[in-house]
Amino acid sequence: MKTFNDSKSQHLEELEALISSSLSEKELEDRLSDYHDNDIAEILEKLAPQERLRLYRILGVDRTAEIFAYLDDAGPYMEELSLEKAANVVSHMDSDDAVDVLEDMDESRKAEIVKRLDHETSEDVKLLWSYDDDEIGSCMTTNYICIHNDLTIRQAMRELIRQAGENDNISTIYVVDEQDKYYGAIDLKDLIVARDTDTLESIISRSYPYLLDNEKTDDCVDRIKEYAEDSLPVLTQEGKIAGIITSSDVVEMVDDAMGDDYAKLGGLTAEEDLNETTVESMKKRLPWLVALLFLGMLVSSVVGMFEAVVAVLPVVICFQSMVLDMAGNVGTQSLAVTIRVLMDENLKAKQKLGLILKEARIGLANGFVLGVMTLAVLGIYIHFFKGYDWGHAFLIAACVGGALITAMVISSIVGTVIPMFFHKIHVDPAVASGPLITTVNDLVAVITYYGLSLIILIDMFHIAG
Amino acid sequence: MKTFNDSKSQHLEELEALISSSLSEKELEDRLSDYHDNDIAEILEKLAPQERLRLYRILGVDRTAEIFAYLDDAGPYMEELSLEKAANVVSHMDSDDAVDVLEDMDESRKAEIVKRLDHETSEDVKLLWSYDDDEIGSCMTTNYICIHNDLTIRQAMRELIRQAGENDNISTIYVVDEQDKYYGAIDLKDLIVARDTDTLESIISRSYPYLLDNEKTDDCVDRIKEYAEDSLPVLTQEGKIAGIITSSDVVEMVDDAMGDDYAKLGGLTAEEDLNETTVESMKKRLPWLVALLFLGMLVSSVVGMFEAVVAVLPVVICFQSMVLDMAGNVGTQSLAVTIRVLMDENLKAKQKLGLILKEARIGLANGFVLGVMTLAVLGIYIHFFKGYDWGHAFLIAACVGGALITAMVISSIVGTVIPMFFHKIHVDPAVASGPLITTVNDLVAVITYYGLSLIILIDMFHIAG
Numbered sequence: 001m002k003t004f005n006d007s008k009s010q011h012l013e014e015l016e017a018l019i020s021s022s023l024s025e026k027e028l029e030d031r032l033s034d035y036h037d038n039d040i041a042e043i044l045e046k047l048a049p050q051e052r053l054r055l056y057r058i059l060g061v062d063r064t065a066e067i068f069a070y071l072d073d074a075g076p077y078m079e080e081l082s083l084e085k086a087a088n089v090v091s092h093m094d095s096d097d098a099v100d101v102l103e104d105m106d107e108s109r110k111a112e113i114v115k116r117l118d119h120e121t122s123e124d125v126k127l128l129w130s131y132d133d134d135e136i137g138s139c140m141t142t143n144y145i146c147i148h149n150d151l152t153i154r155q156a157m158r159e160l161i162r163q164a165g166e167n168d169n170i171s172t173i174y175v176v177d178e179q180d181k182y183y184g185a186i187d188l189k190d191l192i193v194a195r196d197t198d199t200l201e202s203i204i205s206r207s208y209p210y211l212l213d214n215e216k217t218d219d220c221v222d223r224i225k226e227y228a229e230d231s232l233p234v235l236t237q238e239g240k241i242a243g244i245i246t247s248s249d250v251v252e253m254v255d256d257a258m259g260d261d262y263a264k265l266g267g268l269t270a271e272e273d274l275n276e277t278t279v280e281s282m283k284k285r286l287p288w289l290v291a292l293l294f295l296g297m298l299v300s301s302v303v304g305m306f307e308a309v310v311a312v313l314p315v316v317i318c319f320q321s322m323v324l325d326m327a328g329n330v331g332t333q334s335l336a337v338t339i340r341v342l343m344d345e346n347l348k349a350k351q352k353l354g355l356i357l358k359e360a361r362i363g364l365a366n367g368f369v370l371g372v373m374t375l376a377v378l379g380i381y382i383h384f385f386k387g388y389d390w391g392h393a394f395l396i397a398a399c400v401g402g403a404l405i406t407a408m409v410i411s412s413i414v415g416t417v418i419p420m421f422f423h424k425i426h427v428d429p430a431v432a433s434g435p436l437i438t439t440v441n442d443l444v445a446v447i448t449y450y451g452l453s454l455i456i457l458i459d460m461f462h463i464a465g
Numbered sequence: 466m467k468t469f470n471d472s473k474s475q476h477l478e479e480l481e482a483l484i485s486s487s488l489s490e491k492e493l494e495d496r497l498s499d500y501h502d503n504d505i506a507e508i509l510e511k512l513a514p515q516e517r518l519r520l521y522r523i524l525g526v527d528r529t530a531e532i533f534a535y536l537d538d539a540g541p542y543m544e545e546l547s548l549e550k551a552a553n554v555v556s557h558m559d560s561d562d563a564v565d566v567l568e569d570m571d572e573s574r575k576a577e578i579v580k581r582l583d584h585e586t587s588e589d590v591k592l593l594w595s596y597d598d599d600e601i602g603s604c605m606t607t608n609y610i611c612i613h614n615d616l617t618i619r620q621a622m623r624e625l626i627r628q629a630g631e632n633d634n635i636s637t638i639y640v641v642d643e644q645d646k647y648y649g650a651i652d653l654k655d656l657i658v659a660r661d662t663d664t665l666e667s668i669i670s671r672s673y674p675y676l677l678d679n680e681k682t683d684d685c686v687d688r689i690k691e692y693a694e695d696s697l698p699v700l701t702q703e704g705k706i707a708g709i710i711t712s713s714d715v716v717e718m719v720d721d722a723m724g725d726d727y728a729k730l731g732g733l734t735a736e737e738d739l740n741e742t743t744v745e746s747m748k749k750r751l752p753w754l755v756a757l758l759f760l761g762m763l764v765s766s767v768v769g770m771f772e773a774v775v776a777v778l779p780v781v782i783c784f785q786s787m788v789l790d791m792a793g794n795v796g797t798q799s800l801a802v803t804i805r806v807l808m809d810e811n812l813k814a815k816q817k818l819g820l821i822l823k824e825a826r827i828g829l830a831n832g833f834v835l836g837v838m839t840l841a842v843l844g845i846y847i848h849f850f851k852g853y854d855w856g857h858a859f860l861i862a863a864c865v866g867g868a869l870i871t872a873m874v875i876s877s878i879v880g881t882v883i884p885m886f887f888h889k890i891h892v893d894p895a896v897a898s899g900p901l902i903t904t905v906n907d908l909v910a911v912i913t914y915y916g917l918s919l920i921i922l923i924d925m926f927h928i929a930g
Contacts, residue, residue, distance in 0.1 A: 247712035258723035296787035
């Protein structure tokens with residue numbers, strides 16, 4: 001049996017062939033009902049414009065809307081439709097998908113289409129647009145089932161069936177009281193297995209978690225994840241239901257949140273995408289680089305203090321980059337681990353201390369291994385390629401190795417403490433930590449390395465290049 | 466109105482007070498039904514052991530199982546239960562949760578409990594254990610509704626209600642043929658709104674996507690995400706349904722997949738967690754560090770070639786670290802962007818070239834800004850603090866600035882091309898790229914910087930320290 005991905009691509013080829021085939025429209029509609037909307041969305045780009053238009057006509061506006069909701073960038077395909085058709089398609093989408101699709105179009109056309117949306121959809125779209133991109137409200141959908149808490153089981157079931165025609169997020173049914181305020185939620189399963197003699201109250205979960213429309217998505221994505229529900233209601237300040245967040249929204253949120261942290265660790269202020277202009281990307285990267293430049297100058301001025309060492313013993317500069325790089329690498333590792341830990345759980349002081357000690361231990365252990373390697377390899381290298389006698393060669397190598405161990409231990413600690421500090425003062429550690437850690441580690445590495453060289457090589461043993 | 470998180474913590478305090486209150490068990494059971502399982506799971510740690518045991522008794526084994534499924538580490542709480550009770554709780558869990566909880570216990574106790582599981586659960590647990598951790602089969606659940614394709618709508622509905630008592634993932638109903646092979650899926654909504662006169666066939670989606678039990682999770686997580694379904698069936702090699710993946714499993718998968726890439730960018734071979742031993746963590750970090758050490762030595766030997774420059778003009782070493790760091794930072798930014806892009810979409814050759822050119826443009830633009838800053842600041846710094854006359858000071862600063870621009874442009878390109886190359890040859894770019902990029906960028910930076918210094922400062926202008 002083929003893997004998901006293989007069978008998938010074959011499946012898509014069949015689909016493509018089918019659409020370009022000479023089947024009657026009736027037959028085609030029939031056969032297409034066996035294909036997933038996402039699959040049809042994927043092959044759209046492979047079709048000729050007129051093939052696409054024919055396809056939409058055959059599938060009908062409802063299914064076309066479903067398919068468009070799966071497109072990464074619906075813009076070009078919407079362009080092919082008349083304003084009326086486009087508006088009609090958007091009107092048949094979930095509010096959050098409708099907003100996404102509209103975002104894919106240029107302002108003028110977007111405005112034209114919004115004018116032509118049916119009343120309900122345009123209300124929904126305006127509602128979602130009324131929130132900032134980082135607010136929960138901006139990614140909710142108004143596609144959900146809502147009933148009053150005074151119904152009987154039988155009435156509730158009938159109401160569900162009535163609304164299910166319009167709304168397909170039915171696994172959780174939301175309940176409001178007589179003032180239309182959020183009252184609780186019913187797991188569809190409980191409604192289905194309930195007996196007519198049961199009261200609705202008995203199957204309503206009053207504790208069902210909810211979100212507020214203007215909360216920052218990043219602040220609650222972890223909690224949302226924890227509850228692991230199929231959907232969560234989003235309430236207005238008045239406690240009315242504004243919409244819901246579905247599990248696929250949650251997947252998106254988690255993906256985005258992680259993607260941002262990932263970008264930040266890489267030294268971008270936010271995740272970039274392919275379609276961004278050079279200037280937009282510059283804006284995201286330059287701040288960090290300028291900060292690093294000036295911090296780098298600080299390091300340079302410290303290196304400058306050791307010019308004397310270098311003047312006497314130029315060989316030492318060969319290994320500066322190595323010591324600094326290693327210190328930096330170790331710091332980054334500790335940073336990556338610490339940020340993830342801080343993100344996932346709330347650490348008690350004791351655990352934090354434990355983490356710092358653990359990082360220090362790892363730094364020491366790794367530093368020792370690398371330090372020994374360095375001593376051995378560089379000792380030989382310096383003797384043969386730099387022409388120092390064995391004793392001096394290994395003394396110099398020892399300075400490098402020693403500096404390596406010291407720098408790695410301190411870097412591990414710095415790489416753990418600094419993100420914890422920023423987290424404590426509610427500054428995003430993923431953004432703020434990087435530059436600071438690099439700089440501190442560079443300074444530590446420079447001072448230990450040149451310091452050791454000065455004391456041992458020059459003051460103690462009077463070695464000169 | 467309070468935010469999700471505020472109201473949440475308050476909510477938990479109420480719950481804690483409630484449990485420690487002197488309410489009768491009947492009342493308490495009643496009140497507790499208003500709280501979410503996840504909330505109760507969160508306050509468990511705050512209770513005394515006997516309070517917990519009382520709580521379990523009041524809630525009953527079914528709900529206790531639900532609550533345990535929400536615990537990050539159920540181990541200590543399971544310890545408090547007798548083997549029979551523990552086995553009973555695990556027997557009431559979804560198979561994937563059961564496996565997770567068992568993993569939290571030490572081997573001996575785990576074995577004892579598995580012996581005591583009810584037949585169905587122990588079968589399910591053994592099934593999930595038969596897969597590797599990185600296979601889809603290991604994270605599926607056997608909690609789903611499955612019917613035959615020869616039923617009528619009415620029979621299907623009755624069957625659903627019967628099975629819904631046992632299984633609560635009902636939003637999608639899976640259909641098998643007479644040989645019990647996977648036939649398709651029914652959206653519960655379609656079943657609910659269907660008329661008795663409709664045929665079941667008419668509402669079965671034959672194209673509903675499926676997974677294979679032994680596929681690598683990482684390979685298909687993106688596709689799973691795309692389909693945005695509440696659940697997907699996992700098939701055996703024979704095409705029978707082994708279990709399903711639910712949306713909360715998908716959230717976990719996405720989180721893990723991203724977490725790993727994040728860790729890799731930070732130079733770890735895999736994501737670490739708090740409970741790992743120092744040795745385990747060392748194993749994950751050392752390989753990368755050793756690689757970097759030897760690559761660092763390579764860089765050192767190149768730096769060594771320019772000892773002459775430093776011997777004549779020690780001031781230049783002050784700025785080596787700065788140029789190298791900046792080159793590295795720019796490379797990391799390009800790397801982070803490129804990996805995310807490669808992860809998200811399949812790029813055509815043209816788009817890849819576009820991305821490379823874009824990164825180069827950004828590198829040049831940012832490099833120019835930083836280069837000018839450097840020229841200005843360092844010129845002044847070198848004049849006043851290093852005692853060179855204005856002309857020489859700015860010549861030296863110009864070398865640093867020039868090296869910076871060149872290094873940043875090349876680093877951006879390197880940071881984009883290398884991950885693309887690894888992606889092409891199916892090596893995970895997030896792991897492999899880091900060290901190579903650092904090294905190449907260091908080499909480029911060293912050569913441009915010292916090269917420029919040698920040519921301009923020493924050969925052309927014969928400046929000496």
